[in-house]
Amino acid sequence: MPFFLENRQIVAPGDLLAEGDYLAGNNTYRQDARIYASRLGLVEYKGRLVQVVALNTFYVPSVGDQVIGKIVEANLHGWTVNINSPYMANLRASEALDRPFKPQRDELSDFLDVGDLVLAKVISFDRTRDPSLTMREPELGKITHGQIIRVSPAKIPRIIGRKGSMITMLKKETRCNITVGQNGLIAISGSNREDERMALLAIQKIEEEAHTSGLTDRVTEMLKKGRGDTG
Amino acid sequence: MTSIMVSRIRQKQIAQLIGSGKRLDGRELNKYRPVQVETGIIEKAEGSAKVRMGRTEVMVGVKIETGEPFSDRPSEGVLTVNSEFVPLASPEFEAGPPGEESVELARVVDRGVRESKAIDLEKLIIIPGKKALVVFVDVYVLNHDGNLIDASALAALAALMNTKVFKYEVKNGEVIKKPGFTALPMRNHPVAVTFAGISGKLVVDPWLDEEEVMDARLTISFGEDGRICAMQKGGTGTLTPQQVVEAAHIAREKAEELRRLVAKR
Amino acid sequence: MSQTTVLVSEKGIRTDGRKLNELRPIKLEVGILSNADGSAYIEQGKNKILAAVYGPREVHPRHLALPDRAVLQCRYHMAPFSVEERKSPAPSRREVELSKVIREALEPAIFLEKFPRTSIDVFIEVLQADGGTRGAGVTAASLALADAGIPMRDLVAACAAGKAGGHLVLDLNDLEDKEGEADVPVAYMPNFGAVALLQMDGLLTIEEFKQLMDLALEGCKQIYGLQKEALKAKYLAIKEEAEEVEEE
Numbered sequence A: 001m002p003f004f005l006e007n008r009q010i011v012a013p014g015d016l017l018a019e020g021d022y023l024a025g026n027n028t029y030r031q032d033a034r035i036y037a038s039r040l041g042l043v044e045y046k047g048r049l050v051q052v053v054a055l056n057t058f059y060v061p062s063v064g065d066q067v068i069g070k071i072v073e074a075n076l077h078g079w080t081v082n083i084n085s086p087y088m089a090n091l092r093a094s095e096a097l098d099r100p101f102k103p104q105r106d107e108l109s110d111f112l113d114v115g116d117l118v119l120a121k122v123i124s125f126d127r128t129r130d131p132s133l134t135m136r137e138p139e140l141g142k143i144t145h146g147q148i149i150r151v152s153p154a155k156i157p158r159i160i161g162r163k164g165s166m167i168t169m170l171k172k173e174t175r176c177n178i179t180v181g182q183n184g185l186i187a188i189s190g191s192n193r194e195d196e197r198m199a200l201l202a203i204q205k206i207e208e209e210a211h212t213s214g215l216t217d218r219v220t221e222m223l224k225k226g227r228g229d230t231g
Numbered sequence B: 001m002t003s004i005m006v007s008r009i010r011q012k013q014i015a016q017l018i019g020s021g022k023r024l025d026g027r028e029l030n031k032y033r034p035v036q037v038e039t040g041i042i043e044k045a046e047g048s049a050k051v052r053m054g055r056t057e058v059m060v061g062v063k064i065e066t067g068e069p070f071s072d073r074p075s076e077g078v079l080t081v082n083s084e085f086v087p088l089a090s091p092e093f094e095a096g097p098p099g100e101e102s103v104e105l106a107r108v109v110d111r112g113v114r115e116s117k118a119i120d121l122e123k124l125i126i127i128p129g130k131k132a133l134v135v136f137v138d139v140y141v142l143n144h145d146g147n148l149i150d151a152s153a154l155a156a157l158a159a160l161m162n163t164k165v166f167k168y169e170v171k172n173g174e175v176i177k178k179p180g181f182t183a184l185p186m187r188n189h190p191v192a193v194t195f196a197g198i199s200g201k202l203v204v205d206p207w208l209d210e211e212e213v214m215d216a217r218l219t220i221s222f223g224e225d226g227r228i229c230a231m232q233k234g235g236t237g238t239l240t241p242q243q244v245v246e247a248a249h250i251a252r253e254k255a256e257e258l259r260r261l262v263a264k265r
Numbered sequence C: 001m002s003q004t005t006v007l008v009s010e011k012g013i014r015t016d017g018r019k020l021n022e023l024r025p026i027k028l029e030v031g032i033l034s035n036a037d038g039s040a041y042i043e044q045g046k047n048k049i050l051a052a053v054y055g056p057r058e059v060h061p062r063h064l065a066l067p068d069r070a071v072l073q074c075r076y077h078m079a080p081f082s083v084e085e086r087k088s089p090a091p092s093r094r095e096v097e098l099s100k101v102i103r104e105a106l107e108p109a110i111f112l113e114k115f116p117r118t119s120i121d122v123f124i125e126v127l128q129a130d131g132g133t134r135g136a137g138v139t140a141a142s143l144a145l146a147d148a149g150i151p152m153r154d155l156v157a158a159c160a161a162g163k164a165g166g167h168l169v170l171d172l173n174d175l176e177d178k179e180g181e182a183d184v185p186v187a188y189m190p191n192f193g194a195v196a197l198l199q200m201d202g203l204l205t206i207e208e209f210k211q212l213m214d215l216a217l218e219g220c221k222q223i224y225g226l227q228k229e230a231l232k233a234k235y236l237a238i239k240e241e242a243e244e245v246e247e248e
Helices: A153-160 A162-174 A193-209 A215-230 B008-019 B100-115 B148-161 B208-213 B241-263 C093-109 C133-147 C174-179 C206-247
Strands: A016-019 A028-031 A034-037 A041-046 A049-054 A066-075 A078-082 A089-092 A117-126 A129-134 A141-143 A147-150 A177-180 A185-189 B035-039 B047-053 B056-067 B078-085 B125-127 B131-143 B164-171 B174-183 B191-198 B201-204 B216-222 B228-234 C026-030 C038-044 C047-058 C071-078 C118-128 C157-164 C167-170 C182-189 C194-204
Touching (some): A028 A049, A089 A117, A147 A193, A153 A162, A153 A177, A162 A177, A162 A215, A193 A215, B008 B191, B008 B201, B008 B208, B035 B148, B035 B241, B047 B148, B056 B148, B056 B164, B100 B148, B100 B216, B125 B164, B148 B241, B201 B241, B228 C093, B241 C206, C026 C133, C071 C093, C071 C133, C093 C182, C093 C194, C118 C133, C133 C206, C157 C194, C157 C206, C194 C206
Parallel strands (some): B078 B131, C071 C118
Antiparallel strands (some): A016 A034, A028 A034, A041 A049, A078 A089, B047 B056, B056 B131, B191 B201, B191 B216, B228 C194, C047 C118, C157 C167, C182 C194
16 A cells, blocks of 8 residues: 555654655655654645645744744844744844944944844754844834734644635735734734734634634634624 | 764774674674772772773772661661762763762662662661661762773672671660671672663673764663563663563673672672 | 552452553643643543653753754653652652653654754653653653654653562552562654663563563553544544534
8 A cells, every 4th residue: 555544634743654655745754665754734645745734833944934033132243033943043233224234333222122023034044053034125124013923833834825815815804914924923913903803813713723624714704704793 | 091072983883893793892792891890999998899891990889877767668778879970080070969870870770789689688677667777889980981880780799799797786776886797698699781782783881982872772680590670771762672682681691790700709 | 568468369450450451541631731832741540740842942051052963851850749758849869860761762753853953851740640650751741742843753652561469560550669579661662663761670580571571562552542642632623623614
């Protein structure tokens, strides 16, 4: 038997997923001819690829990722940023300012202080050095208002949805600005608290039920009902 | 003198050799390094011994004092085993309270002695529930070149066999020492045999470089009657159940060989 | 060792009513602490043990960090009220040894090389102890690691077997452990036939030891099945509920 389980079945670490000429995809590993799950999640068989969509992970930076982080320290040439990852990130002053940084004249804390939230992008990361960030792109920068919610990074793809279908629907139904960090942090900014609260509830529902089908419809339903109640 | 960190090349060498049944120091997989046992070296201790296993050196001193029996064992004397990895024994050892390796070693040696009933603890009670003889076994590592457990267990055995208990009498509930000594009453002679799992094989008496390369470590202690009295898997690798049983058979033989080195005295 | 306690009746029934090769009733729950990255709770007989995992996270102190893999730190600790006679909160030598032995049981299961320069911290708190706590601790810690999303080769299941009243029995309770003739705790990764924790105290012939090890491994396999169920349970329940709503 080439593979042993049904598509989208829940699997646990150590579960045997396939044997033979298959490719070990995300959250699986190969031992001799067998492929096993390495994380709790839903198994997916896509042709010769066997992978697991993990139910819970932590964020490991990837170059190009958009992330939301919190400044935890200001040092000589920049800041240390907590990006909800096993690794702390660095944001050099030169990557935060649009003009050259002059140590004698510029005070780092005038731009970003400990506790500030930022939307940034990962520009480098390898296993020997901590990740580096940049804010020097339009749309990136300090986050000045709204709420931040934290979800398991494993759920971010579901919150964005296929070709952005879920996130587009969420923005429309809640009338909020929703910025999603690949690292599991999401910034919600609406014109009133009630809208922000609906967005929060919707995201929490997606996080809990990410592994089920028909989710987009159920969330849309929930939001429409919620709006109906408050007029 | 030598760096304690084994280079990658050497690590590979060791693992490959063992995979083909040979060891870097020329020994067979089942052979111990040369073992020497000396006893009675510390006159102020009630018993003492020093064991050299290759370049590993461990000294054990036994002190006997009077104390209270444990509340759940009111008619037995008390045994306590301690171990010190003193800084002079290795560039890796730091001064301070015992680390986890030291604590584990003491407890494994203790288990061997205790579970085999090596010491006749019932003969060490003075006044049941109130006064007993306490046997302090202190393991002192002098030079770490691998397999501290076997060297320590053997030194502990030799020291205990060498231990003299002072004669005493009890007057008005007080213990008064009298001149003269008796031998520590012993009923069994436990010996520990340790293996390192490397490249799927088990090698006996790993020396330091082999310990740095090993996946798992297995210690099996045997009493004189060929029964197992303690076992401890160590290291971050794993073993198969078959390997464990195989090791037990080899260990029983090896324990007998080591025991003969001590029994002669 | 008391000669007066009868540990196994003539009919082969133990002091708590179990048969010789019967496990104590086990309850497993995953994800019960909100702060920890992963957590699990086990009840096995009267044992009540919590396991929590933080990490991978920055290593403290920094000099302990390894350049090519994560460091696994493990703390096994007993609450002062967990045993009959109050236990001092300071770590005892037994807790130091068990912390080491448990860490060495979990390490082979984790893909530590994937997270260099980080630390994975496992905390095991024994809230109530009744024999076999190191095994139950390993069982719960494996679940906590999986709950934290830490990639693993396999779950590690643990169980002890021993000799009590002259009989070979599975999953010793505290009385059997204290009054029995031998105790063999084992932790096992069933997919690979790999023994990750193995200790023994008492007196056994090689043949008896082999039988006990096999008995303990059978127990581990049963517990492994329960672990898998517990991990999947939470998500299965949500899935069922959500898909029921669908059908309405």
